[in-house]
Amino acid sequence: MVHAQDITIDSIPLSLEDAWKKAATFSKELKEEQLKTNISEAHIKDAKNQQLPSVDLEASYGKLSNIPIFVNGIDHDAEFIHLEDHSVYDAEVSTYFNIYAGGATKTAIKTAETRRELQDHITAETEDQLHLEVIENYLNLQRYYEFKELIKQNIKQNKERVRLITQLFENGVVLKSDVLRAKLQLSQQQTQLLTINNNIVIATQSLNIIIGNEDNTPIVPSDSIQLQSIGLNKEYQKYVASTLKQSPLEKMAEKQIELSELKEEALKADKLPKIGLFGNYTYSYPQIRLYPYEQAPYLMGMAGLRLSYDLSAFYHDKHKEKAAEIEVEQQKVAKANVEDNLRKQVKTAYSRFNEDLVKVQVSEESISFAEENYRIVDQTYFNQLSLLTDLIDADTQLLQARFELVNNKIAAKLHYYQLLKISGEL
Incomplete structure (x- = not known):
């Protein structure tokens, strides 16, 4: 457990639960998966829209040239049929409503829904993995703070030992080598404390990055080990x-x-x-679909049942x-x-x-x-x-x-x- 002396004025006590909540809010991985979920939902709506009739609108306008007729063959000059009106235009509305397509539309909808469910599970796995990553970093930081407290207590104890051994040496009770060995051990433990402090800095940065804090934000685990x-x-x-x-x-x-x-x-x-209902309505000029032809605009509508079968x-x-x-x-x-x-x-x-x-x-x-x-x-x-x-x-x-x-x-x-x-x- 982290002791009060390890917490500075600016340190932020942090529980594991709070760390997870912050990570869940900040995580770019989770945001990416949530966007993928939104895409999956759009694909479901798109697949369901395929059940609606398709409607097409097409229009064109152009000019016809005089028509050359090669009466004596292409090696001779042509005679031209001069048109009174060179205009040609067309506007058409067509629609198709699918009745049966071998279950392709239902399969497409089910596929989109299944992909959405798959994405939900991917998001859940990402959340679990992120949660575990937070736990690993949090526990790692706890470990180093516990080590720090233990080594500080040991250093304090060894400083007192060095003082006592120095007194014994001054009184001629022990050899100089005992003083040197005691000081050497104290020096090694102070070096070990430096390493632990650096480990705390590194572990703190790692946890800060995951939960969305600034790298150097001082945090101290508040949970017990x-x-x-x-x-x-x-x-x-x-x-x-x-x-x-x-x-x-x-x-x-x-x-x-x-x-x-x-x-x-x-x-x-x-x-x-594939079976479906179709219909189209056309407004055109000139009338060249039916004989006799007329240089006049006309309207034509058609509706019926269409059957198609792809043998290939x-x-x-x-x-x-x-x-x-x-x-x-x-x-x-x-x-x-x-x-x-x-x-x-x-x-x-x-x-x-x-x-x-x-x-x-x-x-x-x-x-x-x-x-x-x-x-x-x-x-x-x-x-x-x-x-x-x-x-x-x-x-x-x-x-x-x-x-x-x-x-x-x-x-x-x-x-x-x-x-x-x-x-x-x-």
């Missing part, structure tokens, strides 16, 4: 079942299969007949259909591979978390042993019954045991959150 708030409430097999049911990666794989099956359906629809689809789409059929099988294999990887990840995170809990317990016991060992060696050294090297070793072992406890608690939290992420519960 204690493990009382976390724990596994299900057995391994139940986590596996939850993962295969809720994981965005599993749902993405399912939607990929659906899309490949819809692609196969769309190709089959190409080989079916039988050989044009032959290999496309085979490729689509193979793609369905490929996506099913890909889904099985995703499930295998998810089960492995669940097993790893589940096992590591339980392992970390044991390590935490062992570390706590190790600290008790190391503290007692340090107390004994410290007394015997100042009673001239042991060497300074024994005291330095005992001090180092105690500090290392405390570091290990912090590392194991951080690891337990990380593996816990990884398990939640994999199982779709983060």
Whole structure:
């Protein structure tokens, strides 16, 4: 847990929940996925609009030249038919309403909707991944602040030891080498503190970038590293079942299969007949569609039923259909591979978390042993019954045991959150 002396006046206490909320608001990755969702929704509306009648408007205006007639062949001069009016114009409105197209329109709508659902799962996976990234950086920053507090306490203790050993040396009780060794250890720990401070600066920048702060904004984790708030409430097999049911990666794989099956359906629809109602209304000049021709404007309307059948689809789409059929099988294999990887990840995170809990317990016991060992060696050294090297070793072992406890608690939290992420519960 971060102590009050680590928090400067300008430091911003930050909880993990607040860090996640800020990251969710700032994240460019999430904004990109949200824009992709908007695109998917537009594609659904576009596919549904294909159910509406199509209406075309076409108009033209031009001038005709006098018409040359080569009575004696093109080797001789032509005789011209002189037109009284050289104008030609046309305006036409046509419409088509699809009645049946082999289910192509419904398939297109279903494909657009499935792509939208796939995008929802991609967005969920992006959110989970971002959440885990925030957690990793937050826990990393917690680790360094805990290390800083431990090393500061150790430096304070060692400064007092150097003072006492210096007094012993001045009184002729110990050798000069003991003073030098004590000072050397103190110097090494001060260097270690410098490294930890730099690690805090780097970790702070990493977290600031994710949550949208300025790089150098001073933040201090306010959450405790204690493990009382976390724990596994299900057995391994139940986590596996939850993962295969809720994981965005599993749902993405399912939607990929659906899309490949819809692609196969769309190709089959190409080989079916298409039936629709059509109509057009034309205003033209001159009247040259019907005989006898007239140099006068005219109106013509037509409506009816249109049937079309693309025979070439039988050989044009032959290999496309085979490729689509193979793609369905490929996506099913890909889904099985995703499930295998998810089960492995669940097993790893589940096992590591339980392992970390044991390590935490062992570390706590190790600290008790190391503290007692340090107390004994410290007394015997100042009673001239042991060497300074024994005291330095005992001090180092105690500090290392405390570091290990912090590392194991951080690891337990990380593996816990990884398990939640994999199982779709983060």
